[in-house]
Amino acid sequence: MSVDATKDTAPAEPVGPAVEPVPGDLRMARALWPVLLASAVGLLPFTVFSTYLVPIADEAGSSVAAMGGLRGLGGLAALLVGTALAPLIDRVPKEWAAAGALVLLGLSAALGAAGNFALLAVFCLLIGASTSVLNPALTAAAADRFGTGKAAGRAATLVTATQSMTAMLAAPVIALPALFWGWQGDLFGVTVVSLLLAVVFVARRGKHREADGSEAAESTPRLGYLASFKALAAVRGAVPLLLIGFLRTAVFMGYLSYLAAFYEERFDLDAGLFAFVWTLSGAAFFVSNLLTGRITNSAEPRVGTERLLAIGLVAALVSVVGFYFTHWLPLALAMTALHAASHAIVAACVVSLIVRRCGTTLRGSALSLNAAGQSLGVFVGAALGGAGLGLAGYPGTAAAFGALVIAALGAAALVPRGTSEEGAA
Template identity: 90%
Template sequence: MARTLWPVLLASAVGLLPFTVFSTYLVPIADEAGSSVAAMGGLRGLGGLAALLVGTALAPVIDRVPKEWAAAGALVALGASAALGASGDFLLLAAFCLLVGASTAVLNPALTAAAADRFGTGKAAGRAATLVTATTSMTAMLAAPVIALPALFWGWQGDLLGVTVVSLLLAAVFVARRRRADPDGEAVAHGPRLGYLASFKALAAVRGAVPVLLIGFLRTAVFMGYLSYLAAFYEERFDLDAGLFAFVWTLSGASFFVSNLLTGRLTNSAEPRFGTERMLAAGLVAALVSVVGFYFTHWLPLALAMTALHAASHAVVAACVVSLIVRRCGTTLRGSALSLNAAGQSLGVFAGAALGGAGLGLAGYPGTAVVFGALVVAALGAAVPVLRGAPKAGDV
């Protein structure tokens, strides 16, 4: 499966690199642009806003065109954005953030849907989709050191120009593969072609689709909000400096990657021991226990265990959400659903950080625990109709 999907997996990794370079080299980038770090860092929010708007607006369109064309177009836009960012100009860096957010809003769901389409509508499709998300999580963990080594030779500008080159090459690969698969360019989508508004209505009618998308949003809000204040918590409670906290970050990232990969395999195996819906509920329960317990622990080993458990539980939920979307929405709607899921995640990043900060400001870390715990409880509530709609004779 990995050999078949290698361009998809590589493209999913490349999609993370522009903002990773931006975050890693924020200080020298701000110096180059003659801006403050605060002002430059604020531009990152433009990418999330663009991802939310573009992902929602273009959700039905992804299923109306070949996924490879959508991915190729997004890669070209991503490459152009990286080239703009390499200029170091403040206005062009603002355009860079907007364009990266917009391009990844199309790229990520197109890649996930394309991977699933290669293997039909069954469990193999769900496994292919979760393989893409697992690759993305692994890249998020390893991207910083990967880009840091080349930057020693050509600087952060060289990293961005390298992203431009790789993105354009991958776009050409997707175009070539699509032409070989469909030389006449006639096959656009499997099944009937739905209109723009009809796609939203059809998606709302899919069993459990709306609750699953809501769970994806709430899960992201909890996890990304939790990560926003993770370093501050470890520094305040356990006096860990940035160097030692890097190990905590690695623990969290490794836990997420391994759990995401294994969950994708287990829930999409030929004879799974546990249904995907039950795994989803179990992951949410573990997330609730770990996020609330984390903020009340004062023993470092227990805090580290909670950190690993929390990351692993979110990986379980994320893999189950993608698997359910892919298997329940079919080839005619999965691109739209995955695009809305990605847009919900963009919104979740902002909501989680804002709500977590409000809880922290009002009642300290216990307040943060209450806020994130309440969001997980809401996700458990959304999981009830998903569990009720689960197939009785095996997970479908």
């Protein structure tokens, strides 16, 4: 934690005029620039893999289908490693965990650049494993820098907003350099940046340790492996929040899996025109995620985080069901934007509540389990959406995704309202 953490931390429930304001986005970004940059870099390897799937398959002497199937190995690795290592994220300095994950990410990218099918399989496995540690470590490190209250939640959502912006812009960002050095050069670039950032994290960890006397903090007894899971289950609302994160991801990623096919079949949009739809969805998610993180973690929010979470889920239900019954393109585009924005609201609320309620001793574990649940959600959403489509067409898909959102609303009803003690853990 930085020396300014006490000053920058706002209480979970503002009381009277003594409440100190949450630091602004620019101030946080200046303090967290390595974290934000690392969160963006973590998305690049699989973006390169997806964008250049055809030439990568040609280079490896494989079919596109077989090569694309390797992507699932990353999700499987993220699920298993993220769940298994969740309690360990809080038992080591977050900066060291992030540095180790960045080293593994960089080495994995270098292996992938070799273009061999077996090495590309290893690349997918290791990228999934490294990001399952990197993302929660970065989010928890950002939150730790600003304590346990609203400022911590705002810092965490700033990381997720950066990731959503990167997901939207990564394809054109990597496409331009690839004109000069190819997709292999992109992966080698990821290797260089990842290793440099790992050095920065180790150096900054030493600097902060000297500045804030964190040796004493590190001497505090840590929970055991199984005890961490039990303690996390005892946190108010933690289990429902993790369930919401899983269900939300299943709906959104399943919806995205069939988005291009829907627009092509119903509105005859080719790949070039559909790129604008994808940009619209990404932009709506980014803006909504950024604003929600700011609103829910302000010193005096006008809408409680739990209430905003429910509003986002209701909007997700209306938009995902209504979308599949739409036959007018402008309305379909509006539904696409609304659906992305609603999921961004839910995602920001879940992360904010996890960070504020779990405190510095458990938030890394909780965020790791949340990320693992999201990895599982990718598979579940695509499978259920496909099953609904096969059984009853797009109305079946609407029913499948609608049922998942209704289940998330039920979980949201189990999340207790925050109190003045929130974030004191």
